[in-house]
Amino acid sequence: MERELEENYIVMKNQKTLFIIGAGASEEVGLPIGSKLKEIIANKVNIKFENPFGQQLVSGDHRILSAVRKYVAQQQEVNQGYQETFVRTGNYIHSAIGRSPSIDYFLSSNADKPEVQLLGKLGIVHSILEAERSSPLYADHRESHDPKPKLDRILNTWYNKLFMKLSNGHGRTDFQKKLHNVDFIVFNYDRCVEHYFLHTVRNLYDLDQNQAVKLLEPLNIIHPYGTVGDLPWQHSNNQVAFGDDTVTAERLLGLSNKVATFMEQIVDQKIISRMQKLVENANTIIFLGFGFHDMNMTLLQPQDSHRVKNVYASAFNESKPSQDDIRDSILNLLKANDNVLLPSDDPTIHIYDKKCTNLFDEYGRRIASCLSG
Structure with missing residues (x-):
């Protein structure tokens, strides 16, 4: 009983922020929607x-x-x-x-x-x-044994604005602690988020690759539909360098078996359960460039009560009726099982009809407060 109370206290003390990422978020670094x-x-x-x-x-x-x-x-x-x-x-x-x-x-x-x-x-x-x-995140490994992307080219993106709020003058130890309270569900096949984090912590803290990988151990990223391969520093049997143009025909065939489309059934129930738990445990959810497709929202729907108090969502070029539909979709997501939320239980939902980077400009102080833990 004491252990259970202690674990509940830790969950309450640590304010969790969940980022749910769609194709519109990767567009800011040159990926196609x-x-x-x-x-x-x-x-x-x-x-x-x-x-x-x-x-x-x-x-x-x-x-x-x-x-x-x-x-x-x-x-x-x-x-x-x-x-x-x-x-x-x-x-x-x-x-x-x-x-x-x-x-x-x-x-x-x-x-x-x-x-x-x-x-x-x-x-x-x-x-x-x-x-x-x-993408400006690409660094050609053929030009250097330790290539680095030109990070100055993506200063005005949500990637950089999020990272600044996480680092915010903190040393490595405090930055790593903050990573424990941040999770990502990325519905894209690209590896932009993890690739960006690796090179940015290397740049800010002057680290070699092994040190950066160690620092990023708490970084939790789920790709429910897979990716085009794991990055070399992720040490798997499915390694593909970021932007690799040397992939053979046989390798391309193998990689095509690792991706699923959103209408295909995700057979790994553990992945679905992990995503739903992240939604349940989040105090704040931030949707970036997300499409709000019914199938994806169903996958995210928690099976138990949640703690979500604030939701932020970019909705670039969406009409007012579409924004209302997005709001309803988010509320439906947060109805655990068949339990209807009471009006007093509804989270505060902020829909912003601009790009992801603009959402950080508009709600920057509030997001920073959420990330402070």
Whole structure:
């Protein structure tokens, strides 16, 4: 009983802040949002040759074509026209994807077509790695044994504004303590958040990579739909450097199996439970560049009572009716099971119709207070 009271005291003492990140947040460092990503993928999978018997591509991406050929070679008992099936599928994706708001929706609409699923996911992985490489967060490892991104290029982004509020003149020990009270659920395939944190703590505290990794041990980031690979410093068997353009066809195939779309079932119940617990234990939730899709909100819905008092959400270019819908969606999220919140229990919800970085400008002092623990 004493142990339970002690644990409850620790939870009450430490004010937890949960960041829920969508594609609009990564856009501030050059990653494409859904509407742009689908166009990029459509062009990559639109494989066409100079003539029916030629090998010279006139459209489409050669690395995706190589991955398709690798996949076809691995299959048993397929007919000789199997590669042509993928070519036709890529042409179909290119012609039809404009009728869907994103690649995720398009893949969901074609859930019964394995060729569409494979090509779509190859396109996702290749496009995200390419976008990371074009991002100001990218540092070319071929130019230095210890490359560093040009962080001055992203000073006016939410990444930098959040980091300043976390560090805020603190030494390494106090900064690390603050990380215990911050969690991230990132619904993106990119690795921008973790990559940014590593290089920024190295820069601020003048650390080598091993020291920075040690400092960031409390940093809790969940990617419910996977990523295009773990970063090399994360020491897994699925390592891919940020923005890596040397990924082989075989590697690209393997990475495509590691990502899921939002309409696919997440089979790892532990991930779902972890996300729901983060929502339950948060005092403040901050949505950045998030789309508020029903499926994702259902995944986040806590199974027990929550402690959320304040919610902040960016809603760039959203109309007033859409902002009202977002507010309702957040309130529905925080109805644990079938228990309806009493009006006095409703959290204070702030919807801001600007970009993520502007939300930190508007509510900076309040967010800083939440992060102070």
